[in-house]
Each structure stands twice: as structure tokens, then as C-alpha cells.
Amino acid sequence: MASLINIGMSGLGAAQSGMYVLGNNIANADVESYSRQQMVQKTKGAQQVGQVFMGTGTTLADVRRVYNAFIENQLRTTTSLSSDANTYLNQIGPLNTALSGADTGITAALKSFFSAMQDASAKPTEDASRQLLLTSAQSLAKRFNTLSAQFTQQNANINGSLGSMAEQVNNITKTIADLNQQIAKLGAVNGQPNDLLDQRDGAVRELNKLVGVDVVEREGNYDIYLKNGQSLVLGNSTQTLGVEPASTDPTRMNLVLNRGSTKMDVTDSTTGGEIGGLLRYRRDTLDPALNELGRVALVVADAINSQLAQGIDKNGQFGATLFGDINSATAVAGRSIPKLGNSAGSGNLDVHIKDSGKLTTNDYQVVFTSATEYSVRRLPDNSEMGTFDITADPPPVIDGFTLNLNGGTPVAGDSFKITPTRNAAASMETVLTDPSRLAMASPLNATSGSGNKGTGQTSQPTLTSKLDIYDAKQRSDMQTGLKYSTPVKLVFGDDSVSPQAYTMYDSKGNPLGSGTVIPGQENKLQLSVPMVDGSGNPIKDASGAQMNFSFEMSISGAPKNGDNYTVSLTKAGSADNRNAQSVIDLQTKPTVNTGDGSKGISFTDAYAKLVSNVGGKTNQASMDSDATNALHGSALTSRNSSSGVSVDEEVGNLVKFQQYYTASSQIIKAAQETFATLINSL
DSSP states (O other), rough: OOHHHHHHHHHHHHHHHHHHHHHHHHHTOTTTTTOOEEEEEEOOOOOEETTTEEEEEEEEEEEEEEHHHHHHHHHHHHHHHHHHHHHHHHHHHHHHHHHOOOOSSHHHHHHHHHHHHHHHSSSSSSSHHHHHHHHHHHHHHHHHHHHHHHHHHHHHHHHHHHHHHHHHHHHHHHHEEEEHHHHHHHHHHOOHHHHHHHHHHHHHHHHHEEEEEEEEEEEEEEEEETTTOOOEEEEEEEEEEEEEEEOOTTTTTEEEEEEEEEEEEOTTTTOHHHHHHHHHIIIIIHHHHHHHHHHHHHHHHHHHHHHHHHHHHHTTSSSOOOOOOTTTTHHHHHHHEOTTTTTTTOEEEEEEEOGGGGGGGEEEEESSSSSSSSEEEEEEEEEEEEETTOOOOEEETTEEEEEESSOOOOTTTTTEOOSSTTTHHHHBOOOOOOOGGOOOBOOOOEEEEOOOOSSOEEOOOOOOOOOOOTOOOHHHHHHHHHHHHHHEEEEETTTTTSSEEEEEEEOTOOEEEEEEOTTTEEEEEEEEEOBOOTOBBBOOTTTOOBOOOOOOOEEEEETTTTTTTEEEEEOTTTOOOOOHHHHHHHHTOOOOOSSSSSSBOOOOHHHHHHHHHHHHHHHHHHHHHHHHHHHHHHHHHHHHHHHHHOHHHHHHHHHHHHHHHHHHHHHHHHHHHHHHHHHHHH
């Protein structure tokens, strides 16, 4: 009968073990990384009784976790993708709002500026409208500054986040390596340590939230690799991640893998997780948007300044700059970043904007192949721009800018990153404070002779000689030349012949040239006048050649013999608003390079394109986030269905094991009573 008691005891132990396992499952039902456990029983060895074998009860064979490697790997992958997409969306959302918002974007500020220009154009002699225009210009510049500051702050936040996330990755990989070691020790002698296995899987999932990794199981260990194949964990050893300023751009922190005595930059090859989302956002959206914003700021400042340079202000002088010099010493020096590790004394490069209309949104890498020759590579597509000579005079124009050495002597291998537009929005400022210096009037005007008898009419002349608003000497020479070389007079000859001849005279009556018109038609005249100073001496350029100013005007109708038209310099206090209208035309004039060979687009359209691009990426990011979250939710549901704890199911099983326990107790009780009866009968 002792064997019957043993059988009952084995059943009692099995039922009790089952309740332990079920209780543990229920207690850990809300633990994310916990996998449901099952008790595995087996029959004890039978004993031969006579001609038959009698069972001796049951025993506990194992407590195993319910685990599906395929589903777990799917959950890791979707965790990485979902974390990447959500991080990208969280970054691009505020950027999209700032660019498109009426109170934060540039569109409303541009409209306000040109509306103020319209008012000033309608009342060119009124100081109040001119002051309002200055105020609008200040608001526009500050709007560029604010947006740029937000972009820069995002970059700083990304730099800080990368550092803290790299530290978190290192902590998790150390935990995985420690768990590998513990699991290997316990698994060799004591079976599978289920709780440690669950902890390790949970740690890998947490790691995938931070960065995308691949897992290779080897002899019970998890080896962890970045998506580029570089290992983070091998058995119980680890390699750590860190951040360092990029060698080509210290304002951007790069991700590096510390491999003992060496380091490897893994920024461009790291994907997935929060780190991958941040790097993707910075590379694909933040940097291009900052460059595009800077390009728009450069074109706005340069185009408006250049057009104002062509006009006459209220004081009778050529117009002053409204916005700061795009080629100020600070701006020129700040567009080049020397690579860390350049040779001693390599100096830096000055980057001058020669044609803002040809600028792109790209950065560039300049590498010197000798002390004088350098090659230029456009980033990020790495297209080669060619090889150039740093000593060339004039320097070659590359996508609208030129390069000059700023001290030092580079050697072969020295490298510089060129960022022509990145900082332009941050440095944009309104420098004009005197509203009377706004050049609303065109510099030349034409009047008909008082004794003219014909039907001839003239359009107002347009100065075609371009003034460089950033070249003080050229502007001074032009101001002097127009002052003392005008007025000029066009006098028409015999009107009985066609074409009809005319002669142009200077202010002293000396002939300057002649031409012909066809009476009854509109004739476009392109005229050139030698410039002289106040003493009547020719004004010469740096090469010693005579300087001229040129203008164009139209003659229509039929002038009579002796009819004349006088072209003069616009006087102070003029009500002329033609130059103001030319500034207004910039709102729709193609001034921004599109890179497709077309004549370009306006800076208003260029900014609208930036808003549209970021908005499109935001919508795509939202859809990507929804899709990856759905995939992650599906994978999590599959994992929970397979390995998760169902409290209802466990409670049902608990009742079953309670019944097993009661039944086994009855076996023991029956064996005891039978044995007692047998003893008592003797």
C-alpha cells in the first residue's frame, strides 16, 4: 500500500507544482517581457508485479516558457520601425507648423512687406508710409531669424539626444551581455532559466526602440549587431556607442562605435529606433530645410538691396541697402568649416556670393589636391563639380559662389565643408534706419521740349547700367557720373525722310552720337553716355578705360524737325515711384534657381515650395507612423496570443489543478484507511 501513497503523493506534488506555475503566470500577467510558462509532467518508471507492470505515479519533467522565435523576431523588427517613424514624426511636426503658420512662417511676413511697399509706392514722398515699410522689413528679417533659431535649436536637441541615447544603448547591451553569461552558466547545469531568457528578450526589445539591431543566437547566447553588421554584443563582451563632433562639421554630432583602440563613424549606416529616426530627420529634412530657408533669405536680401541700388532716394542719392551685406566679413568667413585634422596653418576659405540666383540648397566638400588646386564635391549626392585653381583671378564661380584663401597655406589632403546658405536666415538683419534713404524713384527721367511740334512721344528712360550696392567705389563713380554727365538731349532732324535721324548732345551741347528712328512706329533706343566728374574729366575704371552709363527708352509717333527730348538725373523729393514698382515686381520675378535649367522661380514660390516639401514629408511621416504602429500592434498581439498570459485561462486551469490536488489527497486518504483497516484486522 505504500506505493499507493507514493502515487498519491506524486499527484499531490504535480498538482501543487501546477498551481505554483499558474500562480506565477497570473502574478506576471502585466509584465511586458514575461512569457507564459507551462509545467511538463512525465510518468515515473513502472514496477513489475507478477506478469504486469504497474505505474508508480508522476513526476515534474520541466517548466518551460511558451515562446515563438519567429514572432519574437517580428516584434523586434516592428518595434524598431515604429520607434523610428514616431521619432521622425515628432520632429518634423513642429517644423511643419513653424514653416506654414501665419504667425511663424515667412509667407505672411513677405505679403506684409510687399503690401507696405505698395503703400509707399503710392505715396513716395510721405514719410509715414516709408517708416511703415522699414518696420515691415524689420519684421520680415526677425521672422527669418526666429525660424532659423528654431532649426538650430532642433539640431542642438538632436545632438544632446544622441548622446543620452547612446549611453542608454550601452547600458542595455551591458545588461544583455551579463544575461548571456548568467544564462550560459545556469543552462549548463540547471536547465533553462525562463525568467532570465524573458529578461534578455525584453532587453533586446528595449534596445530596438533606441536603434535597429539584428540578433543572432549562438550557443545559447545572443549576439547583437547593428544593421551595418558591426557588433554591439558578442557573448559576454560589448562594444560601446558614443557621439563626437563630425570631423567635417563640428556643429553636428556623429555616432561612433568604440572598438577598443579604434573608433568607427556609423552615422550614415545606422537605421531604426529613435536614433535612426533622429539621424534620418536631420539628414533628409532639417539640414535641407535650413539651407533652403537660408537661400530664400539670401535671395530676398540681395534682390531687394540690388533693386534699391538702381533708384534715387528722397535726398537725390542712390538708394542705400535695406538689409545687411550678404558678403559681410562675418558671413563670408562663416560659410566654410575646416575639417578637424587639417594641416597646421591651413587657414580657412572665404566664400563670396556672386550670384544669389544660382545658389542651390546643397553643401559642398572642398579637398585640396595640392597647395593651389582643389576639387569640389556637391553634397549629399557626392557629384563632382570639377578641379579649380585657388589662385585664379578672378576666381571661378561655382553654383553662384567663389572661394578665396583666408590666411594660411593648405596642403594636399586638407578639406573644407562649404555651407553657402545655412547661416543666412540667422544673420539677416535690417540695417537701414532713415526712411528717406529708401530709393523709390528711378534715376533718370525724360521731358519733351517745350517747342516740340510733332506727335512724337517718349517713354521714361530706364538705367541699364547695373549698380553694385555692395561696391562703394562703383556706386560713387556712378553717382558722380550721372550728376555731371546729365542732362543729355536728343534732337531730331529732317522729318521728311524715313528713317529719321537724331543726334544726342551732352549738357554743354557737344554731340555724343547719333541714330535713326522710323516715324509712326515704337522705336526702342539703347544709348550710352561717357561719364565725367565735376571738372569735366573722364571717369575711368580700374583698368584706365572710360566709364559710361547706359539707358534705354522708346520713341513713338512722328517727331518734327528740331523736336527734342531731355534725359536728366531725378532730383531730390521726386514723386517718381518706378523703382518702387520694380521692387514690387520682385514678388513674382524668377530670382531663385530651380536646378532644372529653367529660368527659375520667385522667392515667394521658393518658400512656398519649401513649405510644400516639408508638408508632404509630414503627411508621409504620419502615414508611415500609422502603418508601422499597426504592424507593431499586430506583432504584439500575435506575441501576446502565443506567449502572453490569459488570466481567464489560467484561472480555469487553476480550478483543474485544485481538483487534481483534491483527488490526489483522496488517494492518499484511501490508502491510509485501507492500511489502517488491514492493521486493525490483524
